[in-house]
Amino acid sequence: xxxxxxxxxxxxxxxxxxxxxxxxxxxxxxxxxxxxxxxxxxxxxxxxxxxxxxxxxxxxxxxxxxxxxxxxxxxxxxxxxxxxxxxxxxxxxxxxxxxxxxxxxxxxxxxxx
Amino acid sequence: xxxxxxxxxxxxxxxxxxxxxxxxxxxxxxxxxxxxxxxxxxxxxxxxxxxxxxxxxxxxxxxxxxxxxxxxxxxxxxxxxxxxxxxxxxxxxxxxxxxxxxxxxxxxxx
Numbered sequence: 001x002x003x004x005x006x007x008x009x010x011x012x013x014x015x016x017x018x019x020x021x022x023x024x025x026x027x028x029x030x031x032x033x034x035x036x037x038x039x040x041x042x043x044x045x046x047x048x049x050x051x052x053x054x055x056x057x058x059x060x061x062x063x064x065x066x067x068x069x070x071x072x073x074x075x076x077x078x079x080x081x082x083x084x085x086x087x088x089x090x091x092x093x094x095x096x097x098x099x100x101x102x103x104x105x106x107x108x109x110x111x112x113x
Numbered sequence: 114x115x116x117x118x119x120x121x122x123x124x125x126x127x128x129x130x131x132x133x134x135x136x137x138x139x140x141x142x143x144x145x146x147x148x149x150x151x152x153x154x155x156x157x158x159x160x161x162x163x164x165x166x167x168x169x170x171x172x173x174x175x176x177x178x179x180x181x182x183x184x185x186x187x188x189x190x191x192x193x194x195x196x197x198x199x200x201x202x203x204x205x206x207x208x209x210x211x212x213x214x215x216x217x218x219x220x221x222x223x
Binding site for chain 1 (some may be wrong): 143144146148150154155156157158161199201204205211213214215216218223
């Protein structure tokens with residue numbers, strides 16, 4: 001069983017479109033994250049939810065909107081996609097409390113044309 | 114804000130040789146984690162260091178946390194082709210947020 005899963009794995013779309021990425025974890029964790037990894041492999045935190053509550057909201061354009069319907073799911077919706085949004089987006093989860101080991105999903109490679 | 118710097122960005126190693134990657138923070142960290150990302154893969158947790166001066170070993174990998182809790186290192190001995198990938202350090206200062214270093218991408222010459 002996959003611990004942290006993301007869909008889709010690949011996403012190719014035109015500028016200006018709206019798209020969503022979904023993430024699910026079956027580890028029973030309370031905290032979930034979205035990271036963006038650019039072409040230079042730099043990993044940057046975007047959002048984090050703990051028990052469905054937003055706890056980290058980095059400087060991210062408001063075209064990006066996370067949503068956590070329950071503790072096991074964290075989705076990312078992106079409006080009006082731009083070329084610079086092209087990257088690999090990783091979902092991760094961890095137990096609550098002071099930083100714990102994070103389990104990453106396989107990533108979603110987003111390409112904006 | 115907190116920044117974690119990591120060097121070198123690239124490390125080309127002859128199989129069998131040793132190498133070290135270094136991590137430095139602008140602020141004191143409560144803990145530091147290390148992750149490995151294989152080419153085309155996702156980051157996988159390796160270890161977490163919490164105590165000042167802590168040293169932990171995993172087979173050929175040795176992790177250290179500095180006395181001032183502002184720096185860390187990962188030393189790999191007798192590099193193998195399976196060590197290929199990008200190694201990230203990630204530091205935290207008493208909150209949920211991990212700040213990742215830029216990573217050291219390791220290639221191995223057989």
